[in-house]
Amino acid sequence: MQPERFDHFMARANAAYYATHDFSQDFTTAPELTQVFGELLGAWAKTVWAMMGAPEGIMLAEAGPGRGVLMADAMRVWPAANVHLLETSPRLRAQQAARVPRATWHESLATIPPGPLILLANEFLDALPVRQFVRRPTGWVERHVSHGAYVEIPTDYPLPDDPEGSVREVNEAALDFCAALAVRGAIALFIDYGPAQSAPGESVQAIAGGKYADPLTTPGTADLTAHVDFAAIKARHNAQGPVKQNEFLTALGLFQRSDALARKNPARAEALKLAARRLTAPEAMGSLFKCLALCPKGFPTLPGFE
Numbered sequence: 001m002q003p004e005r006f007d008h009f010m011a012r013a014n015a016a017y018y019a020t021h022d023f024s025q026d027f028t029t030a031p032e033l034t035q036v037f038g039e040l041l042g043a044w045a046k047t048v049w050a051m052m053g054a055p056e057g058i059m060l061a062e063a064g065p066g067r068g069v070l071m072a073d074a075m076r077v078w079p080a081a082n083v084h085l086l087e088t089s090p091r092l093r094a095q096q097a098a099r100v101p102r103a104t105w106h107e108s109l110a111t112i113p114p115g116p117l118i119l120l121a122n123e124f125l126d127a128l129p130v131r132q133f134v135r136r137p138t139g140w141v142e143r144h145v146s147h148g149a150y151v152e153i154p155t156d157y158p159l160p161d162d163p164e165g166s167v168r169e170v171n172e173a174a175l176d177f178c179a180a181l182a183v184r185g186a187i188a189l190f191i192d193y194g195p196a197q198s199a200p201g202e203s204v205q206a207i208a209g210g211k212y213a214d215p216l217t218t219p220g221t222a223d224l225t226a227h228v229d230f231a232a233i234k235a236r237h238n239a240q241g242p243v244k245q246n247e248f249l250t251a252l253g254l255f256q257r258s259d260a261l262a263r264k265n266p267a268r269a270e271a272l273k274l275a276a277r278r279l280t281a282p283e284a285m286g287s288l289f290k291c292l293a294l295c296p297k298g299f300p301t302l303p304g305f306e
């Protein structure tokens with residue numbers, strides 16, 4: 001078999017993983033921690049719709065909706081939303097349909113009808129494939145995969161003049177996704193982990209059965225992710241942020257809403273408090289996770305990005 005470019009390998013491995021695994025057993029995402037997360041994003045989207053001038057035919061989309069929990073929570077706040085879900089895994093589509101029966105599913109952005117669009121995406125961009133380059137004495141090479149090992153092939157892909165041994169990752173799929181949203185004038189909220197500034201280095205990791213695994217062995221058994229390069233997105237598209245998740249969620253009222261729910265439901269008070277803390281604590285998800293919003297140029301400051 002020909003060596004396979006690393007991003008092609010990663011796309012194939014993740015498609016196989018999401019088709020056969022319940023990711024929530026391998027890692028816990030924000031909407032799985034607390035219903036307040038999806039409710040705040042539902043309220044965010046509804047406010048953004050009002051800021052757009054409340055256009056008729058507004059569509060609320062989610063990319064990579066996982067088990068459908070975020071959208072189900074968001075729809076309690078915005079029940080009238082016209083929902084479009086972007087999901088490639090048939091297995092996860094079935095779980096989404098159980099929680100969000102009134103939705104339309106899509107393989108890609110291309111089939112979402114024209115019209116005003118607000119898109120939410122939590123831990124979606126990190127699952128998209130990245131190209132990986134390594135600086136060798138002779139120049140840059142691109143990583144490919146063959147028989148469970150890396151193979152390096154020289155490339156003239158334009159990259160900075162980093163020191164020997166440096167690794168660079170380029171998330172072309174994420175950039176293409178953002179470009180397609182920008183062309184249609186959509187407003188998109190991305191919540192994901194990654195540094196605020198682009199930096200050299202390798203961030204791809206594999207999680208299988210809740211533990212770190214070798215990304216190259218048995219594709220499809222592990223979830224492969226890469227840090228999101230927010231600065232690269234911002235360099236190409238009009239965007240607000242990135243702001244840290246703790247600043248964003250606190251500004252949207254995470255603690256007030258959690259407290260209000262806890263008062264109504266004392267049996268869940270402790271769990272709600274713990275979840276809010278985990279989402280915001282710098283050593284947990286509060287600081288590595290960032291929020292970035294794509295929007296048309298000149299759009300007023302979005303909630304949470306003040």
Ligand code: SAH
Pocket residue numbers: 014018023029030031032063064065066067070086087088089092107121122123124127128
């Ligand atoms: N947003 C959810 C799930 C995150 S896991 C949560 O926060 O719990 C990543 C999700 O992205 C899964 O639903 C996975 O099937 C989906 N996904 C991964 N690659 C995709 C692609 N190329 N196109 C559409 N969905 C994709």
